[in-house]
Amino acid sequence: MSEEKPVGIVLVSHSAGVAAAVAELAKGLAGGAAAVPVAPAGGTEGGGLGTSAELVSAAAASVDRGAGVAVLTDLGSAVLTVKALLAEGDELPDGTRLVDAPFLEGAVAAVVTAAAGADLDAVEAAATEAYGYRKV
């Protein structure tokens, strides 16, 4: 557990609006989580639907405080783009991890957990556990 350096969270969606709204919702539900850096990376650089490697790299750099960065994605090309950037080796901050989690529920779990001062492993575990939350 690291009190002084929060884990960064990047939310990658095909839509700029979805990424921004999920970031806002997760921060809102985390209450006093202002200290957790959360950055949306939604849509293409031109504002269309899709995934931008440049926006993902910039978002990850902006939330990196040295404690690792958890990246959550929505569908298809968002997943592939992050995996391809990770494979590049030098495009994302050290300790950046693609977290296997449902986008919205995972984002809330990740931000709340990071706000409690948890490390990257704990943030990843909380986000992934969101898959197990049954609604019916």
Place this chain on the structure above:
Amino acid sequence: MLDADFFRRWMTAAAASVDREAERLTALDSAIGDADHGSNLQRGFTAVTAALEKEAPDSPGAVLTLAGRQLISTVGGASGPLYGTLLRRTGKALGDAAEVGEEQLAAALREGVDGVMKLGGAAPGDKTMIDALVPAVDALGSGFAAARTAAEEGALATTPLQARKGRASYLGERSIGHQDPGATSSALLIAALADTAEADGE
């Protein structure tokens, strides 16, 4: 032997082919995808030709890794990281040799295709670009023309398949009867390679 200039001409030929066929690729993608495959690849390969003019990489491997990087950055859809990985992995496998032989290229392309399969989790028969690329790489040992034919046949053979990857997989049985846009663009890429080699008298 194939030098950096050969690979630059291959990428330029691929870009021209994508330009010519963009509407057809998008039409195929409107049947089972999100109708942007042609325009996405066009944007990516335009960036590739611009970058190759600006940076003039001096080895086959450097040409392909630069091209792959551009595709990952600019395409915006799944074809960006997939084709980007194909070219980057192939380029890395070629290393920094100033010239490479056909066998070396075939072995490197196989590594590239393996990288794509790993990234996307697709296998032959899933109705993806893999269905054109795997037969092309298998045939490359028999020459560039054989690879072109194998890729084209592989792309055509995706029509009766049911998609198991990507957005088309949501359509289930309704994906049957449509040629896969990714396999089609992969066949264009291999055809551009064969055209470049034939223009060279290889």
